[in-house]
Amino acid sequence: MELFLQFLFSGITVGAIYALIALGFNIVYNATSILNLAQGEFLVFGGLLMWYFLEKLNLPYGFSFLLALGATGFVGLLMERFTIRPLQKTADPLLLILITIAFSILLRGILMFLFGKDPYGYRPIDEGPPLIIFGAILQRQVLWILLFVVLTLIFLYLFFNCTMIGRAMKACSVDKTSASLMGINTSQMVMLSFFLSGIFAGLAGILITPITFIEYDKGPLLTIKGFTSAILGGLGSNWGVMAGGFLLGILESLIAGYVHSGLKDALALLLMLIMLLFRPAGLFQSAEQARLRKL
Amino acid sequence: MATLLEVKGIYKSFGGHEVLKDVNLKIEELTIHALIGPNGAGKTTLLNIINGIERADRGNIYLLNMDITNYTVEARVRVGLARTFQLLEVFSGLTVLENILTALFAKNPWGIIKSMLFGERFHPIEGQLKKRALEYLEFVNLSHRADEEVQNLPAGEQKLLEIARALALEPKILLLDEPAAGLNNRETRILGEILKKICREKGITILLVEHDMELVMRVSDLITVLNFGEVLAEGPPTLIQKDPRVIKAYLGEDF
Amino acid sequence: MKDTILNPNTKTYIYLLIFYIVILSAGFSIKDPYILTIFVFAGLNALSALGLSLLMGLAGQISLGHNGFYGLGAYLSAILSVYYKVPVLLSIVIAVTFTSLFAILLAIPALRLKGHYLAVATLGFGEIIYLLLNEWGPGGPSGFGDIPRLYLGAIELSSPLHFHLFVWTLFAVAFFFSLNLANSTYGKVLRALHASETALRTLGINIVSLKVKIFILSAFLTALSGAIYAHFVTFVSPATFSVFYSVLLLMMVMLGGIHSLWGAPIGALFITFLPETLRPFKEYDILIYGLILTLGLIFFRKGIIHLLEVGAKRWLPFLK
Numbered sequence: 001m002e003l004f005l006q007f008l009f010s011g012i013t014v015g016a017i018y019a020l021i022a023l024g025f026n027i028v029y030n031a032t033s034i035l036n037l038a039q040g041e042f043l044v045f046g047g048l049l050m051w052y053f054l055e056k057l058n059l060p061y062g063f064s065f066l067l068a069l070g071a072t073g074f075v076g077l078l079m080e081r082f083t084i085r086p087l088q089k090t091a092d093p094l095l096l097i098l099i100t101i102a103f104s105i106l107l108r109g110i111l112m113f114l115f116g117k118d119p120y121g122y123r124p125i126d127e128g129p130p131l132i133i134f135g136a137i138l139q140r141q142v143l144w145i146l147l148f149v150v151l152t153l154i155f156l157y158l159f160f161n162c163t164m165i166g167r168a169m170k171a172c173s174v175d176k177t178s179a180s181l182m183g184i185n186t187s188q189m190v191m192l193s194f195f196l197s198g199i200f201a202g203l204a205g206i207l208i209t210p211i212t213f214i215e216y217d218k219g220p221l222l223t224i225k226g227f228t229s230a231i232l233g234g235l236g237s238n239w240g241v242m243a244g245g246f247l248l249g250i251l252e253s254l255i256a257g258y259v260h261s262g263l264k265d266a267l268a269l270l271l272m273l274i275m276l277l278f279r280p281a282g283l284f285q286s287a288e289q290a291r292l293r294k295l
Numbered sequence: 296m297a298t299l300l301e302v303k304g305i306y307k308s309f310g311g312h313e314v315l316k317d318v319n320l321k322i323e324e325l326t327i328h329a330l331i332g333p334n335g336a337g338k339t340t341l342l343n344i345i346n347g348i349e350r351a352d353r354g355n356i357y358l359l360n361m362d363i364t365n366y367t368v369e370a371r372v373r374v375g376l377a378r379t380f381q382l383l384e385v386f387s388g389l390t391v392l393e394n395i396l397t398a399l400f401a402k403n404p405w406g407i408i409k410s411m412l413f414g415e416r417f418h419p420i421e422g423q424l425k426k427r428a429l430e431y432l433e434f435v436n437l438s439h440r441a442d443e444e445v446q447n448l449p450a451g452e453q454k455l456l457e458i459a460r461a462l463a464l465e466p467k468i469l470l471l472d473e474p475a476a477g478l479n480n481r482e483t484r485i486l487g488e489i490l491k492k493i494c495r496e497k498g499i500t501i502l503l504v505e506h507d508m509e510l511v512m513r514v515s516d517l518i519t520v521l522n523f524g525e526v527l528a529e530g531p532p533t534l535i536q537k538d539p540r541v542i543k544a545y546l547g548e549d550f
Numbered sequence: 551m552k553d554t555i556l557n558p559n560t561k562t563y564i565y566l567l568i569f570y571i572v573i574l575s576a577g578f579s580i581k582d583p584y585i586l587t588i589f590v591f592a593g594l595n596a597l598s599a600l601g602l603s604l605l606m607g608l609a610g611q612i613s614l615g616h617n618g619f620y621g622l623g624a625y626l627s628a629i630l631s632v633y634y635k636v637p638v639l640l641s642i643v644i645a646v647t648f649t650s651l652f653a654i655l656l657a658i659p660a661l662r663l664k665g666h667y668l669a670v671a672t673l674g675f676g677e678i679i680y681l682l683l684n685e686w687g688p689g690g691p692s693g694f695g696d697i698p699r700l701y702l703g704a705i706e707l708s709s710p711l712h713f714h715l716f717v718w719t720l721f722a723v724a725f726f727f728s729l730n731l732a733n734s735t736y737g738k739v740l741r742a743l744h745a746s747e748t749a750l751r752t753l754g755i756n757i758v759s760l761k762v763k764i765f766i767l768s769a770f771l772t773a774l775s776g777a778i779y780a781h782f783v784t785f786v787s788p789a790t791f792s793v794f795y796s797v798l799l800l801m802m803v804m805l806g807g808i809h810s811l812w813g814a815p816i817g818a819l820f821i822t823f824l825p826e827t828l829r830p831f832k833e834y835d836i837l838i839y840g841l842i843l844t845l846g847l848i849f850f851r852k853g854i855i856h857l858l859e860v861g862a863k864r865w866l867p868f869l870k
Contacts, residue, residue, distance in 0.1 A: 035666040037673075086848050093665035094612055095847060098804065101614070101669075102843035105797060109837025220793060224677060227670050266681045269674040276663060276671045346752060372754030384749035386742040393738045400739050401754035407763045410734035411727040424735075464753060 005136035007257040008250060013211065015249020016145045017043075020152065020204035021226025022233065022241035024197030029235055030173035031193035032088075034096050038079060038104035039201055040223030044111060044216060046072040046202030047209035051120045061125065069202050076198025079103050080191050088190075104219060111216040124210040145207045149242075152200065156238055169193065221265065228272040234282020244282065297359075299324045299500050300345070300468055305354035307340055307524075314340050315524045318354070322468065327494050327501045329511045332521035333544065338504045339381055341521070342470050345502070346378045347371045358467070372401065375467030379457040379474060381504075387446040391437060391456055394445055395428040398463035431459045435489055451482045455489070462493065468500040469493065475507040483507060487514050512536065520544070562729055569815070570722040577714040586710035588826060590782060593717035594775045596818035599802040600724055601771030603814040606803055608732060609764045610744025612669045614796045615656055615676035619769040621683055621791030622649040623776030628697045628786050629688065638700050642777040646770060653769030657762040676793050683788040693787025700781040713782050720778075721815065724771060728811055740764060772799075801839065805846050807853025816854050 021039050028036045049071050053064035083099045124141035131138045159166035171179040172189045180186045205214065225248065233244025248268060256264040275282070302320040306313070314337045322328045330338050343349040345356055347368040355364045358374055366374070386394050403424060405415070432438040435455040440448060445456060454474055461469055471490075475483045487510050493499050505511050511518065511532070518535045520527040522544045528535060535541055573589075580586055598620060605611050626645035630636040636644070656675050663671055688694040700707045700716070707713050731737045742750055743760060750757055780786050798821060806817020824842075825835055 033666075035670060037670070083844060083848065090851075094606070094610065095851070097612060097666050097669045098800065099844070099847050101797065101800070102840065102847050104840075105836060106840030106844045109834065109840040113834055113837050221677075224670070224674060228674075262681075262685045266678050266685070269678045269681070272674050273671060273678075276667060276674075277658065280663070280667065348748065348752075368751045369754050369756055372752065378752055380749070384746045384752075386738075386745040386749065388741055388745060389738055393735075394742075396735050397739050397742050397750070397755070398753045400735050405734065405736060407731065407736055407767065410736035411731045411767075414730040414734045460753070 002135035003257065005134055007253045009136060009138050009142060011250035011253030012246065013139075013142045013145060013208075013249070014253060015246035016149050017204045017208045017222075017245075018225050018229040018249050019149060019242040019245025020200045021222060022229035022245045023152070023156075023238060024200045025226055025230045026235060026238055026241045027193045027200075028197045029230075031169065031190050032084070034084065034100065035227065036079075036194070036197060037097070037100040037223055038107055038219075039197065039226050040219035040221065041104045041107040041111070042072055042076060042198050042201035043205035043208075043222055044214055044219045045075055045107065046205030047214040048111060048115050048120055048205075048216070049202075050206045050209060051122050052115075054122050065206060068206050069199055072202025072205070073195045073199040075107070076194040076196075076201075077191060079198075080194035084190070084194070085187070104223070108216055108219055115216055117215060117217075119213040119215040121209055121213040139211065141207070141210050148203060148207060152203070153239075153242070160238075165192070224272070225268060228268055228275070231272055231275045231280070232283055234285040237282075237285065240282055240284045243284065247283075297324050298322065299359060300502070301357040301360075302341070302345065303355045303357070305341065305344060305356075306352045307337075307344060307349070308352060313524055315344075315351070318521070318524070318526055320519060320526070322500060322502055323517070324500055325494060325498060326516040327490060327503060327514050329503045329505060329515035329518045330521060331505065331508075331511055331518060332527070335523075336521040337524040338521055339472055342378065342472055342502070342504055346376060346470055369401075372464055372466075375465075376470065377461040377464040377466035377468070378470035379454070379461055379472055381472040381476065383450065383453050383457065385445045385453050385456055385460075387444070389445060390442050391432065391445055391448070392425070392428055392441040394456055395431050395460055395463050396424065398460045399424050399428060401464075428463065431463045432456075434462065434492070435459045436485070450477045451479070454478065455486070458489070458493075462497065462499070466499060468502060470502045470504075472504050473506060474503070475505055475510050483510055486510070490514050562733075563726070565812075566722065566725055566729065570718065573718050574715065577711055577718070583710050586714055588822060590710055590713045590717055592819045592822035593714065593721050594779050594782075595799070595802060595822050596815040597717070597721050597724060597775040597778075598772040599799050599806070599814040599818045600721070600728060600811065601768040601775075602799045603803045603806075603808070603811055604728060604731070604771075605764055605768040607808045607811065607813065608737060608744075609740045609761070611761065611764070612665070613656070613672040613765075613768070614669055614793065614800070615672035615674075615679075616768075616772050616799055617791050617793055617795035618656075618676040618679035619649055619653065619772040620776035620779070620795055621679050621788070622652060623773030624780040624786050624791065625683060625687055627777035628694070628780040631698050631781070632694065632696065633688070638698055638781055639702070642700075642774070642781070645777045646773045649773035649776075650766050650770045653766045654762060656769070657765035673793065673796075676796055680788055680792050683791060687786075687788060689787070691788060693785060693789075695785035697780050697784040697786065699784060700778070707782075713778075717778060717782075720774075725811070725815070732811055797839075797843075801843050801846075805842070805850070805853055807855030809852070810855045812855045813853050816858070820854060 021043060024039050024042065025035060028034060046068050050064055050068040053059045053067050054061065059067070083103050084096070087095050087099050124139070125144045126140040128140050130140060160170050168179070168184045169189050169192065171182065171184060172186050176186055229245035229248045230241040232247055233240035233242065235241065252264045252268055255267055298321050300322040302318060305315050305318040307315040318341060330341070332338055340349065344351045347366060355362055357363065358376065361374070363371055363374060386397060429438055429441060432441055435458055437452060437455055437459060440452065445453065448456065458471070458474065475486055478486060490501060490503070491514055494501055503511065503515060515532060517529065518532055519529045520535065520541050527544055528538045528541050530538070577586065577589060598616065602613065602616055605613055623645050626648055627641045630641035630644060631638050656672060684691050707716055739750070739755060740760065743757060747757055802817030802821045803813055805820060806813030825832065828838060831838060
């Protein structure tokens with residue numbers, strides 16, 4: 001029981017991170033039908049930048065937090081303007097997928113140039129002693145992570161249902177042509193989607209670095225995990241992909257705990273392949289729903 | 296005349312919206328049968344179901360009394376179904392002649408290993424294939440374009456190429472999805488002649504989905520009107536033109 | 551000759567002959583074993599990139615999992631020859647055959663998936679192979695050595711020059727067959743797969759079989775390259791076979807020029823020699839690769855081969 005709880009806690013922690021990456025995937029996918037494979041690098045960028053502001057420049061925690069968040073969003077925005085937009089006219093999916101890979105390598109290169117190959121970490125938001133629940137240890141940072149996930153969910157709900165710009169974005173994801181006929185600037189929506197995906201991945205990076213430490217080349221695996229989560233939950237739905245993130249995190253942690261820790265990554269990948277082959281629409285939506293989303 | 300293609304009781308819905316409701320259709324041999332109807336009447340969906348790209352929820356399709364409902368797209372080609380597309384589906388990057396050769400490939404395969412070892416050398420009917428491909432181009436007056444890359448052709452000629460490519464399959468029935476869309480008056484008239492020639496000279500039955508009423512009235516032997524997924528009327532052009540239901544549902548807007 | 555299809559243009563074959571002769575004479579005239587070694591790596595990469603070029607350029611499918619084929623080819627042949635004492639040539643044959651069959655596993659997702667989905671699925675496949683080599687490969691993450699060298703009959707390929715001649719000859723043969731394929735109707739049908747799968751199906755062509763075959767061919771070439779790599783370096787470790795190798799192959803194909811098979815050898819030579827010319831910046835290779843690939847994709851999509859074509863037309867008018 002104690003052991004199970006411990007695995008569950010660590011699963012929820014990683015799961016929250018996967019959920020935020022998957023969310024970024026989904027927002028960009030809804031706006032552009034592109035899978036942005038630089039998603040994991042955004043996360044690393046957020047974490048390392050936070051370290052720089054906090055430890056190197058000694059800025060206050062909250063201020064560093066906001067700066068790192070904004071900077072990651074800005075990188076997403078730059079990526080869209082300078083790499084996605086020039087290529088979107090060609091409408092060649094091969095090129096669009098390659099450019100996201102190219103940009104992820106570039107970003108990784110920049111990170112290595114700036115931060116070297118060492119892992120980085122910094123103090124958690126709350127430095128109190130960890131909580132003990134039925135004998136299992138729960139770090140306070142985990143509660144903060146969950147709090148931010150809940151805040152993200154509230155933000156998403158309000159943004160997509162109560163603001164004009166959010167609704168416009170939703171309209172774009174349903175039918176781009178009609179949306180642009182209605183006077184919505186779809187190009188701006190694409191830019192905004194990259195900005196938001198940068199913000200969410202950055203948030204994940206900032207929150208997880210105090211727990212796991214992070215180095216420049218953590219990106220690709222996180223990208224794949226985020227994508228697996230998105231596929232589990234079913235690309236298209238924000239709630240679905242986030243649920244997929246938690247599901248994957250918990251599954252992985254249980255496999256690592258009870259079976260073999262070296263296999264958890266391989267099994268996650270295998271899960272992704274199986275999902276892609278047999279249920280590409282995800283666990284929570286039917287194939288018909290996915291088809292209507294032009295999956 | 297015998298029935299070549301029969302469509303029986305086809306139902307199809309997308310996400311709860313019924314696109315086709317109990318559609319029945321009989322296409323006689325050696326006729327040009329037109330399928331008309333307002334936008335969204337379900338014409339292209341019906342064509343897709345006959346051709347096998349989409350599956351009907353219910354209903355059957357017979358070719359010469361043989362049930363082909365469960366055949367794959369490829370199998371339907373083998374028993375004699377060919378089609379063209381509303382939005383052009385030519386192979387850009389290939390020349391006009393090469394586009395036709397891909398159609399001849401299925402019946403005269405030359406495997407990957409042989410292709411790697413010899414290219415086309417030692418192909419038993421190499422010269423013949425090219426000659427036949429050129430004949431099909433000649434039939435639609437495109438032989439002078441044979442060596443041009445297909446994306447450099449105007450839309451009208453690409454449409455003709457698609458028809459030639461479908462003819463190269465030597466089908467029993469040819470399904471044409473709005474072949475006149477994007478053509479000017481002169482090109483449409485030429486298309487009309489070609490369609491008649493296909494039917495008379497090659498003995499190929501045609502199912503024609505088309506919006507250009509003039510063309511439809513001129514070439515077709517029988518017209519079926521589809522409205523909101525149901526067959527509204529059926530008859531020869533002269534009768535359809537006078538049918539009050541059809542005029543109300545459809546022709547009223549155009550005439 | 552005007553017929554480009556049924557009587558394939560003989561010019562490309564003459565270029566191949568010239569290319570082969572130039573590469574071989576380079577091998578004989580270069581005495582520095584280090585540079586020759588890089589030539590061998592370039593040849594191996596060219597062979598792998600040719601596999602990817604057939605898949606991506608010709609048939610329009612994406613793969614980010616070719617590091618998996620490269621790794622399987624290398625590890626299987628190495629394990630067979632080291633631990634089961636299988637003669638080297640035979641071990642290569644077994645390893646390559648097995649890997650090619652294994653490629654069907656990757657072809658299955660390719661049949662169902664397109665574009666981005668296919669890219670991520672193949673990426674996952676390559677990553678799985680990499681993780682498994684780390685976990686279960688002999689020596690784990692540090693790999694294993696003492697892999698026997700290659701014998702051709704009684705001749706041991708011991709010097710870089712031997713390998714240079716062997717690898718580039720193999721490449722020339724593979725390239726000759728690939729040119730045959732690309733110029734044949736089969737090649738045109740593969741190219742049509744890129745343009746419209748739906749239309750191909752309505753011509754009665756079984757696209758499942760097309761895709762499976764081109765995947766197997768592609769994997770075959772990359773696995774062959776991997777197996778020879780193992781017996782050239784005589785040491786393998788998982789790091790060589792990470793997803794980064796797939797990215798390198800991608801760069802070779804894209805920068806060389808995806809619209810022509812010639813992009814593969816040109817890109818392979820360029821990318822393999824690039825780190826040597828950038829030796830002072832070795833620390834930042836990822837940054838440089840990232841920059842080149844990003845800028846190349848935005849501004850230079852036709853590749854080096856296009857520059858060569860334009861240059862040849864301008865300066866060597868007698869060619870056309």
